[in-house]
Amino acid sequence: MTLEEKQQEIIDEFSIYTDWMEKYEYIIDLGKSVKTINEDLKTDDRLIDGCQSRVWVASEFKDGKLFFSADSDAIITKGIIALLIQVLDGESPETIVNADLHFIKDIGLQDHLSPTRANGLLSMVKQLKKSALLAMR
Amino acid sequence: MGFSVEDIRKQFPALHQEVFGKPLVYFDNGATSQKPQVVIDAIEHYYAKENANIHRGVHYLSQKATDAYEEARRIVQRFIHAKNDYEVLFTKGATDGINLVAFSFGELLEAGDEIIISEMEHHSNIVPWQLVCQRKQTVLKVIPILDNGELDMVAFEKLLSKRTKLVAVTHASNTLGTINPVKEIIQKSHAVGAKVLIDGAQSIQHLKIDVQDLDCDFYAFSSHKVFGPTGAGVLYGKEAVLNSMPPYQGGGDMIDKVTFEKTTFNELPFKFEAGTPHIVGGIATGVALKYLQELDFESVHQHEMELLNYAQAEMKQIEGLRIIGTAKNKTSVISFVVDGLHPFDIGTLLDKQGIAVRTGHHCTQPLMERYGIVGTVRASFAFYNTKEEVDLFLKALKRSIELLK
Numbered sequence: 001m002t003l004e005e006k007q008q009e010i011i012d013e014f015s016i017y018t019d020w021m022e023k024y025e026y027i028i029d030l031g032k033s034v035k036t037i038n039e040d041l042k043t044d045d046r047l048i049d050g051c052q053s054r055v056w057v058a059s060e061f062k063d064g065k066l067f068f069s070a071d072s073d074a075i076i077t078k079g080i081i082a083l084l085i086q087v088l089d090g091e092s093p094e095t096i097v098n099a100d101l102h103f104i105k106d107i108g109l110q111d112h113l114s115p116t117r118a119n120g121l122l123s124m125v126k127q128l129k130k131s132a133l134l135a136m137r
Numbered sequence: 138m139g140f141s142v143e144d145i146r147k148q149f150p151a152l153h154q155e156v157f158g159k160p161l162v163y164f165d166n167g168a169t170s171q172k173p174q175v176v177i178d179a180i181e182h183y184y185a186k187e188n189a190n191i192h193r194g195v196h197y198l199s200q201k202a203t204d205a206y207e208e209a210r211r212i213v214q215r216f217i218h219a220k221n222d223y224e225v226l227f228t229k230g231a232t233d234g235i236n237l238v239a240f241s242f243g244e245l246l247e248a249g250d251e252i253i254i255s256e257m258e259h260h261s262n263i264v265p266w267q268l269v270c271q272r273k274q275t276v277l278k279v280i281p282i283l284d285n286g287e288l289d290m291v292a293f294e295k296l297l298s299k300r301t302k303l304v305a306v307t308h309a310s311n312t313l314g315t316i317n318p319v320k321e322i323i324q325k326s327h328a329v330g331a332k333v334l335i336d337g338a339q340s341i342q343h344l345k346i347d348v349q350d351l352d353c354d355f356y357a358f359s360s361h362k363v364f365g366p367t368g369a370g371v372l373y374g375k376e377a378v379l380n381s382m383p384p385y386q387g388g389g390d391m392i393d394k395v396t397f398e399k400t401t402f403n404e405l406p407f408k409f410e411a412g413t414p415h416i417v418g419g420i421a422t423g424v425a426l427k428y429l430q431e432l433d434f435e436s437v438h439q440h441e442m443e444l445l446n447y448a449q450a451e452m453k454q455i456e457g458l459r460i461i462g463t464a465k466n467k468t469s470v471i472s473f474v475v476d477g478l479h480p481f482d483i484g485t486l487l488d489k490q491g492i493a494v495r496t497g498h499h500c501t502q503p504l505m506e507r508y509g510i511v512g513t514v515r516a517s518f519a520f521y522n523t524k525e526e527v528d529l530f531l532k533a534l535k536r537s538i539e540l541l542k
Binding site for chain 2: 020021024025028053054073074075076077
C-alpha cells in the first residue's frame with residue numbers, strides 16, 4: 001500500500017463515526033491494544049518532552065526502510081501515535097521526509113498538532129521526519 | 138439584593154454556544170473569565186467614539202479619552218480600597234506587575250538580601266524573583282506547603298529574618314484553590330521590615346480586596362481574570378514604596394523633562410507607565426470592576442461556594458478520584474487526578490463533550506513535583522456557572538473515566 005492509500009484507509013475508517021466520542025473511543029482502543037516501544041527503549045534520549053504528555057520514539061533502519069516504535073503516558077496521544085506509525089512504518093526515508101500527513105486534519109484531529117496543544121505530538125512528527133533525514137545521510 | 142444566575146448568564150454572550158454539538162460548559166475560569174456585554178460594548182464604544190491618545194492632546198477627543206482612562210483608575214482605586222488613585226498603576230497584567238516590582242524594587246536590593254516566595258506560586262511569581270537573584274545576588278527562600286495544600290506557616294516564620302526584604306505570595310492558588318492567610322503573612326513580614334507583594338491574579342474575582350486593610354505593599358492582578366480584557370492589569374503599590382523605586386521602563390508619559398544630559402521623571406502613577414498605554418484595556422477594566430461591584434458580593438460568593446461544595450462532594454464518590462488541594466479556605470477551584478489515567482486524556486474527552494477545563498501543570502511545575510504528579514485536571518467555577526452545569530460535568534467525567542479505564 002502506498003502512503004497515500006494508508007492515509008485513505010484511516011480516513012475511510014473514521015468516516016463511519018459521526019459522534020466525536022466514537023472517534024475517540026476508537027483512538028483509545030487503538031492506544032490500548034497497540035504494541036509500542038519496549039520498556040528498555042524508554043530512555044531519556046528517546047523522550048520528547050511535550051508540555052502535558054510524555055512521548056518516546058525509537059526508529060530502526062532496515063533494508064532501506066524505516067520502522068518505528070513509540071509510546072506515551074497518555075492513551076489518546078498513544079492512539080494517535082499508533083495511527084502515525086500505521087502510515088509511516090516501512091516507508092523509505094525520502095517518502096517520510098516528504099510525507100504530507102493530511103489524514104490527521106481530515107479525521108479532525110488537527111488540534112492535536114497545534115504547538116499550543118503541547119502534547120508532544122507535533123514534536124513527534126518532527127522527530128519521525130528527523131530520523132528519516134538522518135537515515136538519508 | 139437578590140442573585141439570579143439566569144439573569145447573570147444573559148450578560149455573558151460567550152456562554153451561549155455549542156462546541157462539538159454540545160452546550161458549552163465553561164469551567165476554565167481560573168485561566169480566564171468570560172466578558173459581560175457591558176465590557177464588550179465599552180471596547181466597541183471606545184474605538185467608535187473616543188479613540189485618541191491620552192495625557193497629551195489639546196483636542197476634545199484626547200481629553201475625553203484621558204477622562205475615561207483616569208476615571209477607570211479611580212474605579213480600580215475604589216474596588217481595591219486604595220488610599221490614592223495614583224497608587225494604582227495600569228500594567229499589561231499580573232505578570233507585568235510582578236516583573237515591574239522585581240525590576241524596580243529589585244534595584245534597591247543588595248547581595249545577600251532575601252526574597253521569600255511559596256511552593257504554590259505559579260511561574261509568574263517565581264521566575265521574576267530568580268532573575269532578581271541572578272542580577273543582584275539575592276537569595277530566594279521558599280515556604281513549603283502541607284499535604285492539604287495550605288502554607289506551612291511555622292516554616293514561614295522560621296524563614297523570616299532581618300535579611301528578608303520582600304515576601305511575594307499568592308492570595309489564592311490557581312492550582313489548589315487555597316486561600317492564604319495573607320493578612321497574617323503581611324503582619325509578620327512587616328515585623329522584620331520586609332515588604333510584601335500579593336499576587337492577586339486568583340483572588341480579585343473571588344474575594345473582597347481591601348489593600349489598606351491588608352496593608353500589603355503591592356497587589357497585582359490581571360483584568361482578563363476578572364471579566365475584563367486581556368493585555369491589561371493593575372499593580373497597586375504604596376505611595377512611599379513606589380516613590381523609593383527607580384522607573385521600570387523609559388519612554389513617553391513617564392518623563393518630566395528630557396535632555397540628552399539628564400532626564401527627570403514624572404510623578405506617580407505616570408513614572409511607571411511608559412509609552413502609550415493600553416487605553417481601552419484600562420477603561421474596560423474599570424467597566425468590568427464596576428459591573429462586579431454592582432452585584433451583591435455575599436450572594437455571588439455563596440453561589441460559588443455552593444458550586445464548589447456540591448461538585449467536591451459528588452466527585453469524592455467517584456472511585457479512584459483524588460482532589461489535589463483540600464485546604465479549609467478555598468476559592469471555587471477543583472484540581473483532581475484519577476488513578477491510572479492521564480489528565481490530558483480526561484481533559485480531551487471532557488472537551489469533546491462540551492466541557493472546558495484545564496489540564497496539565499497549570500504553570501506550577503514545582504507544585505506538581507511536590508505532589509509527585511504530572512499534572513491535574515482543573516475545573517474552576519465563576520458565579521455565572523450553574524449546578525446543572527456541574528451535573529453535566531460529572532456525567533461527562535464519569536463517561537470519560539469509563540472509556541479510559
